[in-house]
Amino acid sequence: MLFGYYPGCSLHSTAVEYDASTRAIFEALNISLKEIPDWNCCGATSGHSLNMYLSHSLSLRNMVLAEGVASRLVVPCAACYNALRSTQAFLKSGAKEAEKLQEDIRFSIGQEYKGMLEVHHLLEVLGTPKIISLIKEKQKVSLSGLKPAAYYGCLLTRPPKVVNFEANAEQPQSMDRLLKVLGAEPVSWSHKTECCGASLSIPAPEIVEELVRKIVQAAVRAGANVLVTACPLCQTNLDSRQPENYNLPVLYISEVVALALGISAPWLNKHIIDPSPVLKTCNLF
């Protein structure tokens, strides 16, 4: 099995632990990940907020490069994933602008997009029955005692017709299912797809603090002892902007899977809120 791999800027900087743990679990599962050569930034929020053309062309370039690597692409960052899927939907719409964009790309990089690429988010890949049974087979440690609040954020599930891989965009289940299989007891809560405030963390931290407060309080009230995310921005916001007296560790889904596979995790000390006390109580550290 071979997947193309698009880490995006976050996984090379603020979310290196997401990158490292993702690579580690794929290695343990004997699945090859091949990073796209010379990938570029997806443009993220500023891109699609200010210039759709720029946003789509940045994604399209990545897609062209990815097609040269493998037919399937894994994207761990929810924002990158959202950008790629939006661009795919835009191309599929058959709009005139989309044709123009294809032409421009052909002109500027000398290659064209064949339209064969499957873009998957990391969570989607981990949630397929085949990979789940592979993980189950290789599992070394049970996650019993871990009560995660599975947090999907908004970019993974919205807009449903463009990006979503869940049966019910409002009540996503794939992460919960995966965690349950590994022995954890994911809590039932209502804030799975709340917005974390995303990039407003820099210009308007007070908004993000308020949003994070709601999410963290809801998770704690539901009985969670850890938050699990699949997005670097969510992780950063939730890890860094929790209200006073709250210390709920925030892990990436890849880190949790790595724990179950018994992979030693040097990256766990990178978190602001130290997850080790909780993990110790579950015999995971």
Next chain:
Amino acid sequence: MQELKEKPEVTGSVLVVGGGIAGMQASLELANAGYLVHLVTEAPSIGGKMAQLDKTFPTNECAMCLLGPRMTDTLNHPNIRLYTCSSVEKVEGQKGHFRVRIRQRPRYINIDECTACGDCEQVCPVRVPNAFNEGRGERKAVYKLFPQAVPNKYLIEKRGIPPCRSTCPAGTNAQGYVALISQGKFAEALEVVRRRMPFAGICGRICHHPCETECNRGQFDEPVAIAWLKRAAYDYGWEEAQEKEKESYRPRQARPEKVAIVGAGPAGLTAAQDLALEGFQVTIYDALPSPGGMLRAGIPRYRLPLEVVERETQRILNLGIRFVSNTRLGKDITLEELRSQYQAVILAVGLQKSRLLNIPGAELKGILPGLDFLRQVAQGEKVKVGRRVVVIGGGNVAMDVARTARRLGAEEVHVACLESRKEMPAHSWEIEEALEEGIILHNSWGPKRFLGGSEVEAVELMQCTRVFDEEGRFNPQYNPEVTTTIPADTVIVAIGQAADLSFLSEPSGIRTAKGLIAVDPVTLATDVPGVFACGDVVRGPSSVVEAVASGHEVAETVKRYLNRQDLKEGRETPRQEKLGPPDNVIPFPVRRLKQRMAPPEERVQDFREVYLGYTPEMAQEEARRCLNCGICSECLQCEAVCQKKAVEHWQTEKYEDLTVGSIILAPGFELFDAKLAGEYGYGYYDNVVTSMEFERFLSSTGPTQGHVERPSDGKVPERIAFIQCVGSRDCEGEGSPYCSAICCMYSTKEAIIAREHDSRIKPTIFYLDMRSYGKNFDKYVEAAKQAGVRYVRAMISRVEEDPVTKNLIIQYFDGEKIVREEFELVVLAVGVRPPQEAARLAEICGIELNPYGFARTPEWQPVATTKEGIYVAGAFQGPRDIPETVVNASAAAACAGRDLAPARNTLVRPKEYPPERDVSSEEPRVGVFICHCGINIAGVVDVPAVVEFARKLPYVVYAENNLYTCSQDTLKKIKDIIQEHRLNRVVVASCTIRTHQPLFRETLREAGLNPFYFEMANIRDQCSWVHRQEAEKATEKAKDLVRMAVAKVIKHEALHLQPVPVVHAALVIGGGVAGLTAALTIADQGYDVYVVEREEELGGYARNLRFTLEGNDIQAFLKDLIERAKSHPRIKIYTSAQIEEFGGHQGHFVTTISQGAPGREHIRRTLKLEHGVIIVATGIREASTSEYGLGQDPRVITNTQLEQELADGSFDIQAHKEIVFIQCVGSREGERLYCSRTCCAQSLKNALKIKELNPEAKIYILYRDMRAYGFMEDYYRKAREVGITFIPYDLAAKPVIRQREIGLLEIEVKDPSSGKDLVLWPDRIVLALGAVAPEGIQGLATLFKLPLNEDGFFVETHAKLAPIDFPSAGIFLCGAAHSPKSISEAIAQAQGAAARACTILAKDHLLVGGVVAVVDENKCAACLTCVRVCPYSVPRINERNVAEINPVQCQGCGTCAGECPAKAIQLQHYKDSQLLAKVAGLFREV
């Protein structure tokens, strides 16, 4: 011939598809009009969605009480044939002559025999979610759809053979015995196991259970422990089952033929059992001293204790089977000898030889063959093993050998095998248990040689690099360079088994293949006639359950062989696809229960059993995990218990071909799947329910018996939120863009009823527009507000759940700020979807559907489809409420009947009653039946106490209570009791005579009693409902009411109805769209019609209208309609006419009209018209107002004026750049509290028209609620899309109009979305004025004695089920005279009224009279009092100078009887003596 072809003969029967209220109404209408009706419904009962409702709006009546009589009428109608559990498969032919194929699914219950006693339901072990209660609560696999189901018959639900059963080689009915164990019925479970598997105790312990691998529960968590449960059936059911099977487990007959079986293993014993039960003389030969084969001599005791083997083998031998021990075939007896002594021989010798290794050192001492080792140990021989034992082999025998060696004292036991751990053929649990016991495993090693002197000392192993080749065949490869050596004192080789076929001598003729006996794979016959083989010797090493399967097969062959039947016929059945888990199953999260096991350190000491089995409680708990994939488990408990032998599990589908003249499709509707609106968390949050679930919570037959409880904790939810438009008016999500038309009202009803059930409940309804557009609906909503229901106009975008309290949090904008509010229960008002069968039905019938999947119907023919002769009724045409459904159904019946008029009365037969008993000279014998009405009565009144009381009353010879006295089975019971106890009077104490008296009177007739020997006591409406808080006093009052009824009924007399001829003509009052449509519909059926119109011209109010929302030309339609009416030979039209006098009765009315000459109104001629029925279609007029400056400023006009301008082109586009519409002018306030229903649509169509003419025009519509119900929502959406601005206003802050000095027209309105006051300067203001009843309607109503409501609209008999009837028989209502409505709605209603009228016109005679006033001429003083007071002007002074009252005309109101000073007039059935007896009864003087 030519003519015949052009006019094909029509068939006088109609197919009605759907058993809901629409299907029933259409069926009854047609059946009463002289047609034979075939009513086909998918459901097991008629009743449809209405049966699920608790109450109906806007009268809060019990839905079931309304429905019950209608269902019974339908079932009992002699001209209606009912097909339940049926569907239409094929439709061919055309209008007048369709050929239809009906598929009837089996009910598995013979409905002619079923008495609905419920015994089968009691014993059925299978519980499934109750779909009728929307999945809340449970029902059994054998069930009735609901308590009052019609027909009142059970049925069994089957999905197919569950995978556990289909996977079992022996076909053991696993679901069956698991279900019984879940009920603690171990003996019954054991009996089910034994139908296919004689070794429950053995297989319960050692079966490799392929059933569990296939178990669907495994998809959710872990498979059900099927095998362990089988053991529990044996462990806890043995004694009882032995007792029970004494009668059944013995030869069914005695047959002389003799059969020999060689080998007493599981295969041989099974064959022996089957053949012995058939009566054959069976002898089993075995080389061992005792029966059991490998069960006894191969499987170690720690897995299978000897007692179990002995008990189960002895049970079989007890059938009279001769067992010959210690006899080896080929040595002690030959095959030829057997063949000469027996008619058939079965070889079931098994595999007795161990395979051995052919490697250096194989001859050394201390190397043992595995099977011999096990056999010796099992037979109690002293077998010594060394300190270190090495076992070669990776299969189950190797595990048995290793673990046995360990128990014999070996300190170190090694197992070496070629396979990797994953490839090992041994079962995983065997390996794990071996490891627990300290066995050391060496995977991927093959034996190279044995080392030692004379005795073995060690085993040298070489690395095995692969076991199987690319094609999966066993083809081991080694690397001889890599070796290891394990020291060993004993080596046991367990690498496989082989057959010992030494008994087969050369000339036996029996063929062998690959060391096994070759047989036919299906029949298991060898090449030699009369010799058969089964078990391992045929198929190689396999399991006990496969041996049993093989034993059954060979027994079947031998049976056929001895009966000289074909050995193969019907035995090769194709494999069926695996049955998945039931739909919508949400298994409660319980993991498989582990059975108890002996601890490893103790169990290796001896041969005690490792598995300890379940306790009975554990077994029941584990069994409850079963998902019941097949629904019915075919355990056959129902069959055993049914006294009437009505259970028929063998039933199959049936097809029936019918010929019909017309088809009516009324398949109803579905509800939106609330899970698709994920934002509300339905299916995820416990306390979010759908409106239909809530309806079931409110119902006394629902899962909570009518108590409002929230699912998470059963507490009363005080704060309940209703969220409207879930799945409706939804353009983006998974819902439908249209409005579902009924949800605003049903939520209002549910909120009111919830509060009535528990006054602590505080309901809040979150809505977008309150669409209470129907008759009296606005008043209902106002009443709800008064009763404490809160309405909040807000779109709810999501529901949050508090994970601790399970309360739900809703956030909304209240116009000023964001509010977060917590609720204990959320009810989702789910919308209406097209019926599931819609697409299939449309295809079969060849009709078109609209884009939303509902039937496509032309605007002016609301019940017609795109195919002639096929009509639609009810919600299949689009979302609608019950009255509109009834109206539509009647309309469809009218159209279907119109097509078949020449064939009327050709296929029907009159209902026959038994001859009436003359009881006038008998002493009264009264039977009293007291109704629980679910909890409606019994929840307050102590019903048994009332029964006891009634029993003691004079002349009462029988009294009893019933859950629902009106249910079909109770009615039948009453008939039986009347006959059994020779009753001649009947009293029912239940609800109201209004709905139920006809039903009970009919029952009396059917029992041979005059129907007037009946009296009803209303202990519900007049007692339990009004005295909820005072149960004791209510019980006393109920007793009083019963005593009064008994006192009166004693005095009752038989009354007989008089046949009077019917005048086959109709009078239609009003020549508008409704009147003309009704006239044409009746005239087309072959009856004369008189149309009386007050105006000079026909057309009515529609003359003022120009085009519809859909864009159709109203004037063109009207012109055509008038033309058709004028030219119809059976229609006579009187314009400029008015009604002068009116008299007569249904069947024969006489109406005097006067007609003015054209242009000279004062010159009138008078005409007397005779007719059998009357249709009132007096229509409506536009309201007038002086509000908002209408009539003062020419820039302020009415909607209708605007429509005229737009239609005739006089509307100046350039001068009207900005237009403001104001809705609800004068409506829904002050004097006029009703909604005019049509104005929203009118404003939308005019606004859209302006936008079409000038897209730049700015249009504002100021509204209170946009009532664009149903598919009209599309136009509302379109209006918003084209830029029309909608601004809601509140009654408290109506728009204000000012005229500025500069000539500007200024209008100010508060915009709630911004909170600001908005000022507009339009060029035109258009007022939606609404509609009011026409002038003079009061006079007309008085003349005809018809009731009007306070708004001047006629009051129908019943808002729900009789929306076009009047209490006065023979008079019907349609069009806007009923309430404001659109043209297509008026057409449907007119057609419906025509259908109602035709039920009378179709008859030659009507039976009238009965309850009428009778004059005692001797007492009459001719004082004229009666003549003056009679509201119907019936009495007259005759030639004998006394008063005479025509019984046919008398309405039985009793006014004259009350007024007559001489007491000369008595009202039959309400005579003074009867009423005085009743009064005396009240005062306990019976």
